[in-house]
Amino acid sequence: MDWGALHTILGGVNKHSTSIGKIWLTVLFIFRIMILVVAAERVWGDEQDDFVCNTLQPGCKNVCYDHFFPISHIRLWALQLIFVSTPALLVAMHVAYRRHEKKRQFRKGGQKCEYKDIEEIRTQRFHIEGSLWWTYTSSIFFRLVFEAVFMYAFYFMYDGFQMPRLMKCSAWPCPNTVDCFVSRPTEKTVFTIFMIAVSSICILLNVAELCYLLTKFFLRRSKKAGNAKHHPNHENKEETKQNEMNELISDSCQNTVIGFSS
Amino acid sequence: MSWGILCDLLSGVNKYSTGIGRIWVAVVFIFRLLVYIAATENIWKYEHDEFECNIKQPGCENVCFDHLFPVSHIRLRALQLIMVSTPSLLVVFHLAYRESRENHHQQKICQSPGEIDGGLLCTYLISLLLKTGFEIVFLALFYKLYNGFKVPHLVKCDVRPCPNTVDCYISKPTEKVIFLYFLVATSCLCMLLNLSELSYLIFKYSMK
Numbered sequence: 001m002d003w004g005a006l007h008t009i010l011g012g013v014n015k016h017s018t019s020i021g022k023i024w025l026t027v028l029f030i031f032r033i034m035i036l037v038v039a040a041e042r043v044w045g046d047e048q049d050d051f052v053c054n055t056l057q058p059g060c061k062n063v064c065y066d067h068f069f070p071i072s073h074i075r076l077w078a079l080q081l082i083f084v085s086t087p088a089l090l091v092a093m094h095v096a097y098r099r100h101e102k103k104r105q106f107r108k109g110g111q112k113c114e115y116k117d118i119e120e121i122r123t124q125r126f127h128i129e130g131s132l133w134w135t136y137t138s139s140i141f142f143r144l145v146f147e148a149v150f151m152y153a154f155y156f157m158y159d160g161f162q163m164p165r166l167m168k169c170s171a172w173p174c175p176n177t178v179d180c181f182v183s184r185p186t187e188k189t190v191f192t193i194f195m196i197a198v199s200s201i202c203i204l205l206n207v208a209e210l211c212y213l214l215t216k217f218f219l220r221r222s223k224k225a226g227n228a229k230h231h232p233n234h235e236n237k238e239e240t241k242q243n244e245m246n247e248l249i250s251d252s253c254q255n256t257v258i259g260f261s262s
Numbered sequence: 263m264s265w266g267i268l269c270d271l272l273s274g275v276n277k278y279s280t281g282i283g284r285i286w287v288a289v290v291f292i293f294r295l296l297v298y299i300a301a302t303e304n305i306w307k308y309e310h311d312e313f314e315c316n317i318k319q320p321g322c323e324n325v326c327f328d329h330l331f332p333v334s335h336i337r338l339r340a341l342q343l344i345m346v347s348t349p350s351l352l353v354v355f356h357l358a359y360r361e362s363r364e365n366h367h368q369q370k371i372c373q374s375p376g377e378i379d380g381g382l383l384c385t386y387l388i389s390l391l392l393k394t395g396f397e398i399v400f401l402a403l404f405y406k407l408y409n410g411f412k413v414p415h416l417v418k419c420d421v422r423p424c425p426n427t428v429d430c431y432i433s434k435p436t437e438k439v440i441f442l443y444f445l446v447a448t449s450c451l452c453m454l455l456n457l458s459e460l461s462y463l464i465f466k467y468s469m470k
Binding site for chain 1: 269281284285288291292293296297299300301304305308312314315316317415416429430431432433434435436437440441
Protein backbone atom coordinates (compact mmCIF):
# COMPACT_ATOMS: atom_id res chain seq x y z
CA MET A 1 0.00 0.00 0.00
CA ASP A 2 1.48 3.33 -1.00
CA TRP A 3 0.78 6.33 -3.17
CA GLY A 4 0.43 3.96 -6.15
CA ALA A 5 -2.72 2.50 -4.63
CA LEU A 6 -4.18 6.01 -4.34
CA HIS A 7 -3.33 6.46 -8.02
CA THR A 8 -5.29 3.30 -8.87
CA ILE A 9 -8.29 4.46 -6.88
CA LEU A 10 -8.31 7.93 -8.41
CA GLY A 11 -7.61 6.57 -11.88
CA GLY A 12 -11.05 5.02 -11.84
CA VAL A 13 -12.63 8.39 -11.13
CA ASN A 14 -10.58 9.92 -13.96
CA LYS A 15 -12.76 8.12 -16.48
CA HIS A 16 -15.78 10.20 -15.47
CA SER A 17 -13.95 13.52 -15.04
CA THR A 18 -13.86 16.54 -17.29
CA SER A 19 -10.68 17.37 -19.22
CA ILE A 20 -9.69 19.93 -16.60
CA GLY A 21 -10.19 17.25 -13.94
CA LYS A 22 -7.85 14.93 -15.80
CA ILE A 23 -5.21 17.67 -16.02
CA TRP A 24 -5.62 18.29 -12.28
CA LEU A 25 -5.06 14.61 -11.55
CA THR A 26 -1.91 14.55 -13.69
CA VAL A 27 -0.54 17.65 -11.97
CA LEU A 28 -1.35 16.10 -8.58
CA PHE A 29 0.48 12.87 -9.28
CA ILE A 30 3.46 14.15 -11.20
CA PHE A 31 4.21 17.52 -9.67
CA ARG A 32 3.11 16.88 -6.12
CA ILE A 33 3.10 13.24 -5.07
CA MET A 34 6.08 12.23 -7.19
CA ILE A 35 8.12 15.28 -6.12
CA LEU A 36 7.19 14.58 -2.50
CA VAL A 37 8.33 10.96 -2.66
CA VAL A 38 11.36 11.34 -4.91
CA ALA A 39 12.82 14.62 -3.72
CA ALA A 40 11.21 16.37 -0.79
CA GLU A 41 11.38 13.36 1.55
CA ARG A 42 15.15 13.18 1.01
CA VAL A 43 15.63 16.90 1.65
CA TRP A 44 13.73 16.70 4.94
CA GLY A 45 15.02 13.23 5.79
CA ASP A 46 17.76 14.39 8.16
CA GLU A 47 15.90 17.37 9.54
CA GLN A 48 16.15 16.54 13.22
CA ASP A 49 19.56 14.88 13.14
CA ASP A 50 21.12 17.89 11.48
CA PHE A 51 19.21 20.46 13.49
CA VAL A 52 22.00 21.81 15.69
CA CYS A 53 21.76 24.10 18.68
CA ASN A 54 24.70 25.98 20.15
CA THR A 55 24.45 24.36 23.56
CA LEU A 56 25.46 21.17 25.30
CA GLN A 57 22.39 21.19 27.55
CA PRO A 58 20.64 17.82 27.05
CA GLY A 59 17.05 18.21 25.91
CA CYS A 60 17.44 21.75 24.63
CA LYS A 61 17.71 20.67 20.98
CA ASN A 62 14.63 18.42 21.24
CA VAL A 63 12.54 21.14 22.82
CA CYS A 64 13.65 23.81 20.37
CA TYR A 65 13.01 21.55 17.37
CA ASP A 66 9.53 20.78 18.65
CA HIS A 67 8.89 24.47 19.26
CA PHE A 68 9.84 25.55 15.73
CA PHE A 69 8.45 22.53 13.85
CA PRO A 70 5.20 21.41 15.54
CA ILE A 71 4.51 19.31 12.46
CA SER A 72 7.05 18.58 9.75
CA HIS A 73 6.56 20.03 6.25
CA ILE A 74 6.65 16.54 4.78
CA ARG A 75 3.86 15.22 6.99
CA LEU A 76 1.74 18.29 6.36
CA TRP A 77 2.11 17.85 2.61
CA ALA A 78 1.31 14.15 2.86
CA LEU A 79 -1.87 14.96 4.81
CA GLN A 80 -2.76 17.73 2.36
CA LEU A 81 -2.41 15.38 -0.60
CA ILE A 82 -4.53 12.71 1.08
CA PHE A 83 -7.29 15.12 2.03
CA VAL A 84 -7.29 16.83 -1.36
CA SER A 85 -7.55 13.48 -3.19
CA THR A 86 -10.36 12.10 -1.04
CA PRO A 87 -13.35 14.13 -2.34
CA ALA A 88 -12.89 12.31 -5.67
CA LEU A 89 -14.08 9.21 -3.81
CA LEU A 90 -17.52 10.82 -3.50
CA VAL A 91 -17.75 10.69 -7.28
CA ALA A 92 -16.47 7.10 -7.31
CA MET A 93 -19.13 6.07 -4.79
CA HIS A 94 -21.89 7.81 -6.72
CA VAL A 95 -20.82 6.12 -9.95
CA ALA A 96 -20.65 2.75 -8.18
CA TYR A 97 -24.14 3.31 -6.76
CA ARG A 98 -25.52 4.15 -10.21
CA ARG A 99 -23.89 1.07 -11.71
CA HIS A 100 -25.33 -1.05 -8.91
CA GLU A 101 -28.83 0.32 -9.58
CA LYS A 102 -28.51 -0.30 -13.34
CA LYS A 103 -27.30 -3.85 -12.73
CA ARG A 104 -30.28 -4.45 -10.43
CA GLN A 105 -32.68 -3.16 -13.08
CA PHE A 106 -30.93 -5.19 -15.75
CA ARG A 107 -31.31 -8.36 -13.68
CA LYS A 108 -35.01 -7.61 -13.12
CA GLY A 109 -35.38 -7.23 -16.88
CA GLY A 110 -36.35 -3.56 -16.76
CA GLN A 111 -33.64 -2.34 -19.16
CA LYS A 112 -34.75 -4.08 -22.34
CA CYS A 113 -32.52 -2.89 -25.14
CA GLU A 114 -30.15 -0.39 -23.55
CA TYR A 115 -27.54 -2.90 -22.37
CA LYS A 116 -26.60 -6.23 -23.90
CA ASP A 117 -24.94 -7.56 -20.75
CA ILE A 118 -23.58 -6.61 -17.35
CA GLU A 119 -20.09 -6.00 -18.75
CA GLU A 120 -21.46 -3.07 -20.72
CA ILE A 121 -22.84 -1.51 -17.52
CA ARG A 122 -19.49 -2.05 -15.81
CA THR A 123 -17.52 -0.27 -18.54
CA GLN A 124 -20.06 2.46 -19.24
CA ARG A 125 -18.89 6.01 -18.80
CA PHE A 126 -21.35 8.25 -16.98
CA HIS A 127 -21.75 11.86 -17.98
CA ILE A 128 -21.68 14.62 -15.45
CA GLU A 129 -25.34 15.53 -15.32
CA GLY A 130 -28.19 15.34 -12.90
CA SER A 131 -27.28 14.21 -9.38
CA LEU A 132 -23.76 13.25 -10.49
CA TRP A 133 -23.21 16.90 -11.42
CA TRP A 134 -23.99 17.92 -7.83
CA THR A 135 -21.67 15.25 -6.41
CA TYR A 136 -18.86 16.21 -8.78
CA THR A 137 -19.26 19.93 -8.06
CA SER A 138 -19.30 19.28 -4.29
CA SER A 139 -16.12 17.25 -4.59
CA ILE A 140 -14.39 20.13 -6.40
CA PHE A 141 -15.66 22.55 -3.74
CA PHE A 142 -14.27 20.37 -0.93
CA ARG A 143 -10.96 20.06 -2.75
CA LEU A 144 -10.72 23.84 -2.91
CA VAL A 145 -11.55 24.18 0.77
CA PHE A 146 -8.93 21.61 1.80
CA GLU A 147 -6.25 23.20 -0.40
CA ALA A 148 -6.97 26.65 1.05
CA VAL A 149 -7.04 25.37 4.65
CA PHE A 150 -3.71 23.58 4.33
CA MET A 151 -2.03 26.52 2.58
CA TYR A 152 -3.21 28.82 5.35
CA ALA A 153 -2.08 26.33 8.03
CA PHE A 154 1.34 26.23 6.39
CA TYR A 155 1.62 30.00 6.24
CA PHE A 156 0.41 30.37 9.83
CA MET A 157 2.68 27.71 11.33
CA TYR A 158 5.87 28.68 9.57
CA ASP A 159 5.41 32.47 9.41
CA GLY A 160 5.52 32.56 5.64
CA PHE A 161 7.11 30.14 3.23
CA GLN A 162 10.78 30.80 3.86
CA MET A 163 13.00 28.54 5.93
CA PRO A 164 15.43 30.65 8.02
CA ARG A 165 19.00 29.46 8.62
CA LEU A 166 19.10 30.51 12.21
CA MET A 167 16.44 30.37 14.91
CA LYS A 168 16.76 31.76 18.40
CA CYS A 169 15.32 29.53 21.11
CA SER A 170 14.82 30.16 24.82
CA ALA A 171 12.46 27.32 25.75
CA TRP A 172 13.23 25.45 28.96
CA PRO A 173 15.60 23.61 29.63
CA CYS A 174 17.79 25.78 27.38
CA PRO A 175 19.76 27.86 29.91
CA ASN A 176 19.45 31.12 27.90
CA THR A 177 18.64 32.24 24.34
CA VAL A 178 20.35 29.70 22.17
CA ASP A 179 21.18 29.76 18.43
CA CYS A 180 19.76 26.81 16.52
CA PHE A 181 20.65 26.07 12.91
CA VAL A 182 18.36 24.37 10.43
CA SER A 183 19.86 21.95 7.92
CA ARG A 184 19.58 22.79 4.16
CA PRO A 185 17.44 25.93 4.57
CA THR A 186 17.80 27.14 0.96
CA GLU A 187 16.91 23.77 -0.56
CA LYS A 188 13.91 23.54 1.78
CA THR A 189 12.77 27.05 0.81
CA VAL A 190 13.03 26.14 -2.89
CA PHE A 191 10.91 23.01 -2.45
CA THR A 192 8.41 24.79 -0.22
CA ILE A 193 7.90 27.50 -2.83
CA PHE A 194 7.61 24.82 -5.54
CA MET A 195 4.94 22.90 -3.63
CA ILE A 196 3.03 26.10 -2.84
CA ALA A 197 3.18 27.13 -6.52
CA VAL A 198 1.83 23.76 -7.64
CA SER A 199 -0.92 23.95 -4.96
CA SER A 200 -1.89 27.34 -6.40
CA ILE A 201 -2.00 25.87 -9.90
CA CYS A 202 -4.25 23.08 -8.61
CA ILE A 203 -6.51 25.66 -6.96
CA LEU A 204 -6.74 27.56 -10.27
CA LEU A 205 -7.56 24.33 -12.13
CA ASN A 206 -10.29 23.53 -9.62
CA VAL A 207 -11.76 27.04 -9.92
CA ALA A 208 -11.66 26.78 -13.74
CA GLU A 209 -13.37 23.37 -13.59
CA LEU A 210 -16.03 24.75 -11.27
CA CYS A 211 -16.68 27.69 -13.62
CA TYR A 212 -16.82 25.32 -16.59
CA LEU A 213 -19.36 23.06 -14.88
CA LEU A 214 -21.53 25.99 -13.79
CA THR A 215 -21.44 27.50 -17.30
CA LYS A 216 -22.36 24.15 -18.84
CA PHE A 217 -25.20 23.73 -16.34
CA PHE A 218 -26.72 27.15 -17.07
CA LEU A 219 -26.30 26.75 -20.82
CA ARG A 220 -28.02 23.36 -20.73
CA ARG A 221 -30.87 24.79 -18.68
CA SER A 222 -31.44 27.71 -21.04
CA LYS A 223 -31.22 25.35 -24.03
CA LYS A 224 -33.82 23.04 -22.46
CA ALA A 225 -36.12 25.96 -21.72
CA GLY A 226 -35.74 27.18 -25.30
CA ASN A 227 -36.31 23.71 -26.80
CA ALA A 228 -39.32 23.00 -24.61
CA LYS A 229 -41.02 26.10 -26.00
CA HIS A 230 -40.39 25.43 -29.68
CA HIS A 231 -39.86 21.66 -30.09
CA PRO A 232 -41.40 19.56 -27.33
CA ASN A 233 -40.42 16.21 -28.92
CA HIS A 234 -37.25 17.26 -30.73
CA GLU A 235 -35.32 17.65 -27.47
CA ASN A 236 -35.83 14.01 -26.49
CA LYS A 237 -34.64 12.75 -29.88
CA GLU A 238 -31.56 15.01 -29.66
CA GLU A 239 -30.76 13.70 -26.19
CA THR A 240 -31.17 10.07 -27.24
CA LYS A 241 -28.84 10.65 -30.23
CA GLN A 242 -26.30 12.38 -27.97
CA ASN A 243 -26.47 9.52 -25.48
CA GLU A 244 -25.85 6.98 -28.20
CA MET A 245 -22.90 8.96 -29.51
CA ASN A 246 -21.47 9.32 -26.05
CA GLU A 247 -21.73 5.60 -25.46
CA LEU A 248 -19.81 4.97 -28.66
CA ILE A 249 -17.12 7.51 -27.77
CA SER A 250 -16.11 5.82 -24.54
CA ASP A 251 -12.89 6.28 -22.68
CA SER A 252 -10.25 3.55 -23.26
CA CYS A 253 -8.86 3.90 -19.76
CA GLN A 254 -8.79 0.46 -18.09
CA ASN A 255 -8.24 1.67 -14.50
CA THR A 256 -10.97 0.63 -12.14
CA VAL A 257 -11.81 1.81 -8.65
CA ILE A 258 -10.85 -0.86 -6.11
CA GLY A 259 -14.00 -2.74 -5.21
CA PHE A 260 -16.34 0.00 -6.35
CA SER A 261 -16.91 -1.34 -9.81
CA SER A 262 -17.78 -4.94 -8.83
CA MET B 263 5.88 -9.35 3.36
CA SER B 264 4.17 -5.99 3.45
CA TRP B 265 0.88 -4.19 3.77
CA GLY B 266 -0.06 -5.43 0.29
CA ILE B 267 -1.42 -8.65 1.79
CA LEU B 268 -3.82 -6.69 3.97
CA CYS B 269 -4.85 -4.62 0.94
CA ASP B 270 -5.61 -7.78 -1.05
CA LEU B 271 -7.63 -9.21 1.83
CA LEU B 272 -9.72 -6.07 2.24
CA SER B 273 -10.23 -5.69 -1.51
CA GLY B 274 -11.52 -9.25 -1.65
CA VAL B 275 -13.98 -8.67 1.19
CA ASN B 276 -15.13 -5.42 -0.37
CA LYS B 277 -16.97 -7.34 -3.07
CA TYR B 278 -19.39 -8.81 -0.53
CA SER B 279 -19.81 -5.74 1.67
CA THR B 280 -22.68 -3.30 1.97
CA GLY B 281 -22.26 0.34 0.92
CA ILE B 282 -21.26 1.32 4.46
CA GLY B 283 -18.74 -1.55 4.52
CA ARG B 284 -17.10 -0.19 1.39
CA ILE B 285 -16.86 3.28 2.93
CA TRP B 286 -15.19 1.59 5.93
CA VAL B 287 -12.65 -0.07 3.63
CA ALA B 288 -11.93 3.28 1.91
CA VAL B 289 -11.43 4.98 5.30
CA VAL B 290 -9.08 2.20 6.47
CA PHE B 291 -7.08 2.27 3.23
CA ILE B 292 -6.73 6.01 2.87
CA PHE B 293 -6.94 7.59 6.31
CA ARG B 294 -5.26 4.84 8.29
CA LEU B 295 -3.00 2.65 6.16
CA LEU B 296 -1.79 5.31 3.73
CA VAL B 297 -1.29 7.89 6.51
CA TYR B 298 0.59 5.24 8.52
CA ILE B 299 2.95 4.42 5.67
CA ALA B 300 3.37 7.91 4.25
CA ALA B 301 3.61 9.91 7.45
CA THR B 302 3.32 8.24 10.82
CA GLU B 303 6.04 5.60 10.43
CA ASN B 304 8.69 8.27 9.83
CA ILE B 305 7.79 10.31 12.90
CA TRP B 306 8.47 7.43 15.26
CA LYS B 307 11.35 5.97 13.22
CA TYR B 308 14.20 7.31 15.37
CA GLU B 309 12.28 7.71 18.61
CA HIS B 310 14.91 5.82 20.61
CA ASP B 311 17.89 7.63 19.11
CA GLU B 312 16.28 11.00 19.64
CA PHE B 313 15.15 10.24 23.19
CA GLU B 314 17.53 12.15 25.46
CA CYS B 315 18.01 12.21 29.24
CA ASN B 316 19.88 14.82 31.21
CA ILE B 317 22.39 12.32 32.63
CA LYS B 318 25.61 10.63 31.65
CA GLN B 319 24.98 7.43 33.62
CA PRO B 320 25.23 4.53 31.13
CA GLY B 321 22.03 2.54 30.82
CA CYS B 322 19.81 5.22 32.34
CA GLU B 323 18.44 6.38 29.00
CA ASN B 324 17.70 2.84 27.86
CA VAL B 325 15.94 1.93 31.07
CA CYS B 326 13.88 5.12 31.11
CA PHE B 327 12.83 4.67 27.48
CA ASP B 328 11.78 1.11 28.17
CA HIS B 329 9.87 2.18 31.28
CA LEU B 330 8.02 4.96 29.46
CA PHE B 331 7.33 3.09 26.20
CA PRO B 332 6.82 -0.63 26.93
CA VAL B 333 5.40 -1.04 23.42
CA SER B 334 6.22 1.51 20.76
CA HIS B 335 3.31 3.55 19.54
CA ILE B 336 4.01 2.64 15.95
CA ARG B 337 3.97 -1.11 16.63
CA LEU B 338 0.72 -0.75 18.50
CA ARG B 339 -0.78 1.07 15.50
CA ALA B 340 0.37 -1.66 13.14
CA LEU B 341 -1.17 -4.30 15.42
CA GLN B 342 -4.38 -2.32 15.60
CA LEU B 343 -4.63 -2.09 11.80
CA ILE B 344 -4.06 -5.83 11.42
CA MET B 345 -6.47 -6.89 14.20
CA VAL B 346 -9.20 -4.55 13.03
CA SER B 347 -9.00 -5.81 9.43
CA THR B 348 -8.80 -9.51 10.23
CA PRO B 349 -12.43 -10.23 11.29
CA SER B 350 -13.29 -9.76 7.61
CA LEU B 351 -11.52 -13.09 7.09
CA LEU B 352 -14.46 -14.81 8.81
CA VAL B 353 -16.71 -13.67 5.98
CA VAL B 354 -14.16 -14.79 3.37
CA PHE B 355 -13.86 -18.24 4.97
CA HIS B 356 -17.62 -18.66 5.21
CA LEU B 357 -18.04 -17.75 1.56
CA ALA B 358 -15.25 -20.12 0.52
CA TYR B 359 -16.95 -22.90 2.52
CA ARG B 360 -20.27 -22.13 0.83
CA GLU B 361 -18.69 -22.14 -2.61
CA SER B 362 -17.13 -25.53 -2.02
CA ARG B 363 -20.50 -26.81 -0.74
CA GLU B 364 -22.25 -25.36 -3.77
CA ASN B 365 -19.78 -27.02 -6.13
CA HIS B 366 -20.39 -30.26 -4.30
CA HIS B 367 -24.20 -30.08 -4.29
CA GLN B 368 -24.61 -27.74 -7.28
CA GLN B 369 -26.83 -25.24 -5.47
CA LYS B 370 -27.18 -21.49 -5.97
CA ILE B 371 -24.97 -19.12 -3.97
CA CYS B 372 -25.81 -15.61 -2.83
CA GLN B 373 -23.90 -13.00 -4.80
CA SER B 374 -24.40 -9.90 -2.68
CA PRO B 375 -25.29 -8.98 0.90
CA GLY B 376 -28.76 -8.08 -0.34
CA GLU B 377 -29.48 -11.75 -0.70
CA ILE B 378 -27.56 -13.32 2.17
CA ASP B 379 -29.35 -15.69 4.45
CA GLY B 380 -29.16 -16.21 8.21
CA GLY B 381 -25.81 -18.05 8.31
CA LEU B 382 -23.76 -15.60 6.28
CA LEU B 383 -25.53 -12.66 7.89
CA CYS B 384 -24.57 -14.00 11.32
CA THR B 385 -20.94 -14.29 10.27
CA TYR B 386 -21.01 -10.77 8.86
CA LEU B 387 -22.56 -9.38 12.03
CA ILE B 388 -20.02 -11.21 14.21
CA SER B 389 -17.18 -9.76 12.11
CA LEU B 390 -18.63 -6.26 12.62
CA LEU B 391 -18.86 -6.82 16.38
CA LEU B 392 -15.29 -8.09 16.52
CA LYS B 393 -14.00 -5.12 14.52
CA THR B 394 -15.74 -2.71 16.92
CA GLY B 395 -14.46 -4.66 19.92
CA PHE B 396 -10.86 -4.51 18.70
CA GLU B 397 -11.13 -0.79 18.04
CA ILE B 398 -12.34 -0.19 21.60
CA VAL B 399 -9.64 -2.41 23.09
CA PHE B 400 -6.84 -0.66 21.23
CA LEU B 401 -8.16 2.81 22.00
CA ALA B 402 -8.27 1.83 25.70
CA LEU B 403 -4.71 0.52 25.41
CA PHE B 404 -3.49 3.76 23.84
CA TYR B 405 -5.27 5.74 26.56
CA LYS B 406 -3.66 3.64 29.31
CA LEU B 407 -0.15 3.68 27.81
CA TYR B 408 -0.15 7.36 26.88
CA ASN B 409 -1.95 8.77 29.93
CA GLY B 410 -4.96 10.03 28.06
CA PHE B 411 -3.54 10.56 24.55
CA LYS B 412 -0.78 12.89 25.72
CA VAL B 413 2.85 13.01 24.65
CA PRO B 414 4.71 15.39 26.98
CA HIS B 415 7.98 16.94 25.89
CA LEU B 416 9.53 16.20 29.30
CA VAL B 417 9.18 13.16 31.55
CA LYS B 418 10.84 12.51 34.89
CA CYS B 419 12.43 9.12 35.41
CA ASP B 420 13.99 7.56 38.54
CA VAL B 421 14.40 3.91 37.54
CA ARG B 422 17.68 2.17 38.42
CA PRO B 423 20.49 2.69 37.36
CA CYS B 424 19.53 6.38 37.13
CA PRO B 425 21.09 7.84 40.31
CA ASN B 426 18.17 10.24 40.99
CA THR B 427 15.11 11.72 39.28
CA VAL B 428 16.28 12.57 35.81
CA ASP B 429 14.74 14.78 33.10
CA CYS B 430 14.15 12.92 29.86
CA TYR B 431 13.07 14.62 26.65
CA ILE B 432 10.90 13.02 24.01
CA SER B 433 11.49 14.06 20.40
CA LYS B 434 8.73 15.69 18.29
CA PRO B 435 6.02 15.55 20.97
CA THR B 436 3.67 18.01 19.25
CA GLU B 437 3.76 16.13 15.95
CA LYS B 438 3.19 12.87 17.80
CA VAL B 439 0.16 14.28 19.61
CA ILE B 440 -1.33 15.56 16.34
CA PHE B 441 -1.07 12.11 14.76
CA LEU B 442 -2.32 10.44 17.94
CA TYR B 443 -5.49 12.56 17.77
CA PHE B 444 -5.76 11.72 14.07
CA LEU B 445 -5.60 8.02 14.96
CA VAL B 446 -8.28 8.43 17.62
CA ALA B 447 -10.52 10.35 15.22
CA THR B 448 -10.21 7.72 12.46
CA SER B 449 -10.76 4.88 14.97
CA CYS B 450 -13.94 6.56 16.21
CA LEU B 451 -15.09 7.10 12.62
CA CYS B 452 -14.51 3.42 11.82
CA MET B 453 -16.39 2.38 14.96
CA LEU B 454 -19.28 4.60 13.97
CA LEU B 455 -19.36 3.08 10.48
CA ASN B 456 -19.30 -0.45 11.94
CA LEU B 457 -22.15 0.33 14.33
CA SER B 458 -24.19 2.00 11.54
CA GLU B 459 -23.70 -1.04 9.33
CA LEU B 460 -24.68 -3.33 12.20
CA SER B 461 -27.88 -1.36 12.88
CA TYR B 462 -28.71 -1.17 9.18
CA LEU B 463 -28.38 -4.93 8.68
CA ILE B 464 -30.31 -5.80 11.84
CA PHE B 465 -33.08 -3.36 10.92
CA LYS B 466 -33.23 -4.58 7.33
CA TYR B 467 -33.50 -8.25 8.25
CA SER B 468 -35.86 -7.74 11.17
CA MET B 469 -38.25 -5.94 8.79
CA LYS B 470 -38.20 -9.06 6.58
